[in-house]
Amino acid sequence: MANAATTLALTLLAVNFCLGVAAYFSTVGVDVRAAAIVDLLNAILKAAPQHGDFVILITDNWSLLDHVAEVAAPRGVGVFKEAGNIQDANVTQAQLSQGIGQARKLRQVSWSVTVVAVSDDPVFLAVFAKWSLEGRLLVWSTRLLILTDLPVHHLHYIHNTLAMTNSMLLQCTYDPSLRVKIYIQLPYSQPGTQPVTVATWSPGKGFVMKSSTSFYFEKFSRLSHRPRVVVSRVLTRIDAPVTIDDPDYPGEKKVIGLNKKNNMIETIAANMNFSIKYVEPGDGQCGKIDSDGEWTGMIGMVYRQEADIALGLFTITPIRNEVADFTYPVEISYMGILAARRRPEVTPWGFLLPLTPVVWMGILVALGMYMAVMLAPSCLPVESLNRTRLFTSASNCARVLLQQGESEHLQNNILRTVAIIMWNCFTWSVNRYIFE
Incomplete structure (x- = not known):
């Protein structure tokens, strides 16, 4: 009995020791991975500078918080830590939407911003992909990095975010050191389309380019395949609407306006390699917030993703800028207020x-x-x-x-x-x- 008890005690002590050693090396391994991730971010920020980036880091990885000070961001880093590994999407959405709302305020007061999302949780990435667009964290000038160890074919739920933003996907593997594949999703590509491999990275070799495509290249300047872009517009009698055969889709008709706005969008389409499908809002207006708090008109169609572009001479206001991105003004007009002047009064004094x-x-x-x-x-x-x-x-x-x-x-x-x-x-x- 005494020998059996002694053997059992020694066995339990050995098991606890092994578990402690495993936990220690696991912690060390996680810390090494976090340091390698920071090295990767610094390498990308150095290889693709944007006139002094401000980095917004959104993650559910606690180990990264110990290395935030090592991120080489010229204008600083804003960190938003969210709870990870929560299988309830509603809880994740509630927490992440609040964090994205605060991050958007930080983005609005910063000059140039790179948003970095680091997570291996598919629920976290799915909620982030949705709310980063709906919450207006990602705008036209914002760069996005998504870093995960999930396989690429499991990331279909972030396809639209990667395709329609200025973003890169960093897919990590650990064998045993960190190795990263860098992908770019082309605009208007179909779900399930394999992204373009731009480069690979490892701590020892650095970047190894796999194509002639550079980081954050202007992927919207010339579309690789000719997609159909939905354009919302309003035609009046002054625009002299004319119905013609759609040259891109035989058998279909297209109503165009004989005005400079229509000529401009057709010229842009020819140079960027996309076709146009025109749609009109039901109320025929530019867009405003109605009594129910919903956006109407052309801006409402863009906000609800019923149209890709709204064509018109819009007045850029702060409230409209909250829900849509505007191009550089193509026409600037000025208005004045006229008031009747009083008749002059003659007085000897x-x-x-x-x-x-x-x-x-x-x-x-x-x-x-x-x-x-x-x-x-x-x-x-x-x-x-x-x-x-x-x-x-x-x-x-x-x-x-x-x-x-x-x-x-x-x-x-x-x-x-x-x-x-x-x-x-x-x-x-x-x-x-x-x-x-």
């Missing part, structure tokens, strides 16, 4: 209006002091000082007030004074008659 009462009071006080100084010699005896005549002193004071230059003394020129007074009265009367 109009010369007082340019200055405030306080300023006029200061002028009168200064003039009074000047007159006192000028008239003071008139009070002195003749023997002590050659007195200045009272009329001359008063004339000098009036000349200073009216900002007139020095002139000959009037010296009893009463006719000249009367003529000036009559002329001023005549001018005031004529001006009042003309304006009234």
Whole structure:
């Protein structure tokens, strides 16, 4: 009995020791993987710079948090840690939608942003792919990196996000060191289409390019196959709509407008290699939020993904910019507000209006002091000082007030004074008659 108990105790101790060692090396292995992932991100940020990226990291991997400070992002890193391995999609959606909402606020105040999603949980990636678009975290100028160890053929639920955004898929394997395959999904490709392999990466060899395609190349500049793009537009009588045979789809008709907007989109389609299917909103409007909080018109069709492009001269407003991406303005117009001007009022005291009462009071006080100084010699005896005549002193004071230059003394020129007074009265009367 004693030997059996001793053997059992030693066996349990050996098992616990092995489990502890395994857990230790497992922790070390996870930490090494996290460090390798950070090295990979730094290599991509260095190989494809975007004028000083700000990185938004969204992950359910706790081990990455210890290495965030090592990410070489010129403008900093924002980290959003979400709980992983939750099989309930509703719980994951509730948690991740809140995090994406906060990340979107961070994206709006940043100049150029690269969003990095790291997860091996298919539920996490599916919810992220949905809410990153619906929550407006990903816009036209945002770059996206999705890093996972899931096989590519299991990632069909993120196909649309990879195809319609400026993104790359990083598929990792550990055997035993980290090896990464870098994929790009072409725009408007069918679900299940194999993405293009751009390069591979390993800590020792770095990047090994597998095609002539570079990182974040302009995949929307020239589409590889000729997809059909749905364009929402509104035609009026001024646009002179004409029905023609659709050259891309024999037997179908296409209504075009003879205007510069239609010519522009047809020219873009010819250069980017896509065909057009025109649709019109039911209300025939550009789009606004109705009483139910739903978007109407062409913007509503783009927001609900019923159309790829809305063609029109839209007014770019902050609330519209929250649900749709706008191109660079092709036409800028200005509006002014006109209001009836009141009839001019003629008043003999109009010369007082340019200055405030306080300023006029200061002028009168200064003039009074000047007159006192000028008239003071008139009070002195003749023997002590050659007195200045009272009329001359008063004339000098009036000349200073009216900002007139020095002139000959009037010296009893009463006719000249009367003529000036009559002329001023005549001018005031004529001006009042003309304006009234």
